[in-house]
Amino acid sequence: MKLVGKTALITGGSSGIGLAAAKLFQDQGARVAITGRSTESLAAARGVLGDQALILKSDTSNLGEIRSLMDTLQEEFGHLDILVLNAGVATPAPLDAVSEESFDHMLNTNFKGVFFTLQSAVKLLREGSSVVITTSIANQLASVNFSVYAACKAALRSLVASLAIELIPKNIRVNAVSPGPIATPMFDRFGLSDELSRANRERIQGKSPIRRFGTPEEVARAILFLASDEASYMVGEEIVVDGGMSLL
Template identity: 55%
Template sequence: MNAIPTARLHGKTALITGGSSGIGLATARLFRAEGARLAITGRDPDSLARAQAELGADTLAIRSNTGRLDEIAALMAQLRADCGRLDVLFVNAGIAKATPFDRVTEDQFDEIMATNFKGAFFTIQQALPLLADKASVIVTTSIANRKGSPDYSVYAASKAALHSLVQSLGPALSGRGIRVNAISPGPVATPMFGRAGLPTELMQARKRALAEKSPLKRLAAPEEIARAALFLASDDSSYMVGAEIVVDGAISLV
């Protein structure tokens, strides 16, 4: 007789930063289907409300700007009060803005670094007291972190910093059985492209060029990244620490 499949995150509580859109929202749907209790964050209240309506009223949808330490502290205080502990922390909130090197301003530099790197760093630091022993921490990096990207040099550097952080924290937190790993997506069809600050036509052309570059001739769907997140969140990845899973349709190999 076939075994009855069990929900892989049954009884677990997961925080997904940037869970109101794209990769984070697709992951929230999958984690929920696998039995997790969810908290998601983002800045835009309307996106959060839409995501909560879809995910269920028991999902905590918390407005929190990850680039601000006071808001990270408030987020953790709320989670402590409402959930008590975290079994899965998906550090996923991020922005990708086009920043041609000769025109990057200090404000653009600070915004990208604060969101993508500083925010992730202090989210993990401030979550430490809440993380259960054997918790899984997953960080969304990007293939830009090793390849570089001429028009996205600040973004690429922020993701390279995250790659380094995962390697530092992997061994450091393993004493408590906390596993820290990363997912490195190639281009994924999410609203992020529309937020890059490019004219629509240029953005569409960029998407087509990226799809054409992949041997699979398409962008990833956010659900394809979510499945890697589920693997890292669950006990299926129990021997993975400080690693980075590349999900890029081989774009970084060509």
């Protein structure tokens, strides 16, 4: 067991990659708190994680909610050893169809939320703690119809490098996990018809060197590594988990 005695917060832990990481962390002995927005996904997460998990409704794009989240964690856990900044949204659209609302929603969740959650959490993070940020292979590839999302993830990659250097004197390590295509509910949230959605999945699968989507558990294992003391010399790095997709 790699996380015995540790406390962890996973944002966007109610679904997909975040939920798989929360389950794995629990199995490794950690006390886990997760956040999400929708009542339905939080209830489903309760079914997976059970009563011992702290399941909190908190919108990562809202600074007031981030502050009260940290107050709750201070009361419940007293401190944090692991922070996984994973909440994210993607709304695909070509350049001429991106609305200001959609642009702000993606930036506020994927970039601003990550920055201010980390800023608020620093006072709770103990010496020797680990921060893992979920980026994406889209941060270094041309991503047609995902320009805003990809730019947010590129901004996160930059943030990981800068804040890793800023926080290492406090003995806090900041790193990133960069997933390729992973089979999560995110793909159902794109607003595509069933037919287009299926064609999209087939296209991605056909392009992938490994010829399949990754599973959330495969990404969770890389998050566990960075979160644990096994990665004690990893600072400001990004682990790519993508079946070889970004090598093409």
